[in-house]
Amino acid sequence: MTALPALAPQTVIREDDFIQSVADALQFVSHVHPADYIRHLSAAYEREESPSARDAIAQILVNSRMALLGRRPMCQDTGVAAVFLKVGVGVRFATARGIEELVNEGVRRAYLDAGNPLRATMVADPLFDRTNTGDNAPAMVHVDLTPGNVVEAIVAAKGGGSENKARFTQLNPSSSVADWVVETLPTLGSGWCPPGLIGLGVGGSADKAMLLAKEALFEPIDMLDLIRRGPSSKLEELRIELYERINALGIGAQGLGGLTTVVDVKIRTFPTHAASKPVALMPQCAANRHVRFTLDGSGPARFDPPDAADWPEIVVERSADGARRVDLDRLTRDEVRDWRAGDRLLLSGKLLTGRDAAHKRMVEMLARGEPLPVPLDGRVIYYVGPVKAVGDEAVGPAGPTTASRMDMFTDALLGQTGLLAMIGKAERGPAAIDAIRRHGAASLIAVGGAAILVAKAIRSSRVLAFADLGMEAIHEFEVSDMPVTVAVDSGGASIHLLGPDLWRRV
Numbered sequence: 001m002t003a004l005p006a007l008a009p010q011t012v013i014r015e016d017d018f019i020q021s022v023a024d025a026l027q028f029v030s031h032v033h034p035a036d037y038i039r040h041l042s043a044a045y046e047r048e049e050s051p052s053a054r055d056a057i058a059q060i061l062v063n064s065r066m067a068l069l070g071r072r073p074m075c076q077d078t079g080v081a082a083v084f085l086k087v088g089v090g091v092r093f094a095t096a097r098g099i100e101e102l103v104n105e106g107v108r109r110a111y112l113d114a115g116n117p118l119r120a121t122m123v124a125d126p127l128f129d130r131t132n133t134g135d136n137a138p139a140m141v142h143v144d145l146t147p148g149n150v151v152e153a154i155v156a157a158k159g160g161g162s163e164n165k166a167r168f169t170q171l172n173p174s175s176s177v178a179d180w181v182v183e184t185l186p187t188l189g190s191g192w193c194p195p196g197l198i199g200l201g202v203g204g205s206a207d208k209a210m211l212l213a214k215e216a217l218f219e220p221i222d223m224l225d226l227i228r229r230g231p232s233s234k235l236e237e238l239r240i241e242l243y244e245r246i247n248a249l250g251i252g253a254q255g256l257g258g259l260t261t262v263v264d265v266k267i268r269t270f271p272t273h274a275a276s277k278p279v280a281l282m283p284q285c286a287a288n289r290h291v292r293f294t295l296d297g298s299g300p301a302r303f304d305p306p307d308a309a310d311w312p313e314i315v316v317e318r319s320a321d322g323a324r325r326v327d328l329d330r331l332t333r334d335e336v337r338d339w340r341a342g343d344r345l346l347l348s349g350k351l352l353t354g355r356d357a358a359h360k361r362m363v364e365m366l367a368r369g370e371p372l373p374v375p376l377d378g379r380v381i382y383y384v385g386p387v388k389a390v391g392d393e394a395v396g397p398a399g400p401t402t403a404s405r406m407d408m409f410t411d412a413l414l415g416q417t418g419l420l421a422m423i424g425k426a427e428r429g430p431a432a433i434d435a436i437r438r439h440g441a442a443s444l445i446a447v448g449g450a451a452i453l454v455a456k457a458i459r460s461s462r463v464l465a466f467a468d469l470g471m472e473a474i475h476e477f478e479v480s481d482m483p484v485t486v487a488v489d490s491g492g493a494s495i496h497l498l499g500p501d502l503w504r505r506v
């Protein structure tokens with residue numbers, strides 16, 4: 001009989017050390033960008049030549065510093081919690097509960113933290129009721145059993161806008177991955193909030209490739225160093241090729257047209273079937289949130305705040321020069337018709353909010369001939385799901401959500417309610433642009449990923465309707481000089497079509 005290998009002494013992980021580490025990690029990533037992302041984004045800011053893209057990057061950087069110093073979420077979408085665990089075979093958890101349950105308790109602790117509440121975004125029953133779970137649980141949990149006697153964890157919180165743009169294909173074995181990525185990128189639009197990262201998973205099976213792509217996003221961002229030292233493998237050559245070809249598309253920050261769409265491209269591979277070449281593409285938005293920690297049985301993980309001196313001190317140009325002041329309480333269709341794509345506006349007055357669930361409900365009510373709980377005639381609606389306020393905040397971080405998800409409701413709302421304009425982020429699709437043109441309306445944008453900066457203009461907030469929808473309820477904000485840009489004007493011109501065309505270099 002073969003002797004069993006000698007067992008290393010077991011590491012015991014206390015239940016609460018694990019839960020608290022997950023909670024602390026989620027709190028940490030909510031307001032701390034990884035330093036490598038900030039270094040690469042700062043370099044992109046320095047070299048950006050497109051004024052609107054440069055302004056958008058500046059806002060993201062300023063917002064990041066505000067998040068760090070104020071310990072408040074960098075983005076109102078505080079993400080889906082994802083936890084990747086490598087559990088050493090020599091580890092024993094001192095618990096009677098399963099690992100997912102422990103992770104979910106950590107998620108609840110983090111998202112319901114009274115000092116820095118994070119936004120509960122998860123909805124149960126994705127097919128039918130879509131009821132908010134109220135505490136952002138459950139998390140996505142991945143566990144590997146590995147050699148050793150420690151637990152290595154990566155905790156991430158990924159926003160919905162970038163997750164929505166994940167793509168998968170099965171290429172022919174001899175087809176080019178680079179060509180597929182470069183063809184696919186423009187079809188994503190900019191709802192994924194560039195500048196960010198692209199993670200690619202190549203090989204394995206369909207499910208494995210998706211996981212590889214997501215894991216690739218947690219690798220250190222080192223494109224600037226890679227370009228400086230030159231590639232030393234085919235994989236590094238491919239990363240540089242993709243970085244250059246994607247950026248040459250001219251999509252730019254927030255899709256406004258510019259030099260930087262990605263600050264890095266990360267690739268993970270795995271052996272695959274001879275007949276297959278699975279390729280997964282995973283964008284990571286500007287709210288790039290993840291952290292690693294190790295548990296060795298000595299207590300919970302510690303997360304040391306970085307030095308704010310590593311963040312560039314940029315002053316966002318907020319001059320009213322050239323910006324039109326708009327009184328939302330006296331806005332008319334004639335004034336809206338006068339706005340042109342690219343115009344900068346400073347909005348003051350009462351603004352309604354509403355996003356996916358509220359739109360669906362309103363359009364269903366209109367279809368049944370029922371009056372809306374809040375009349376939209378002469379109003380402007382902001383596509384946002386804010387974070388709860390703390391202390392003296394009127395509202396927590398409150399950046400825009402992706403406007404194109406509301407495209408399917410736009411014609412009905414504009415045609416049947418007298419709504420004048422909408423505010424969101426990223427491009428509108430052809431049907432929405434056509435509706436905007438036909439109804440003499442406009443679509444405006446604020447910078448996605450600059451949620452604290454945007455919230456600075458909000459003076460008060462109250463829920464007017466659909467309170468059961470949580471962050472998706474209809475709120476009324478009182479805003480003062482809220483800076484936005486006309487993205488689609490009443491003539492149907494769109495800056496998200498004009499900008500990238502101007503900056504495309506291929």
Ligand SMILES: O=C(O)C[C@H](O)C(=O)O
Nearest residue numbers: 077159160161385401402
């Ligand atoms: O949910 C949000 O607030 C934003 C979302 O992540 C989006 O990018 O559309």
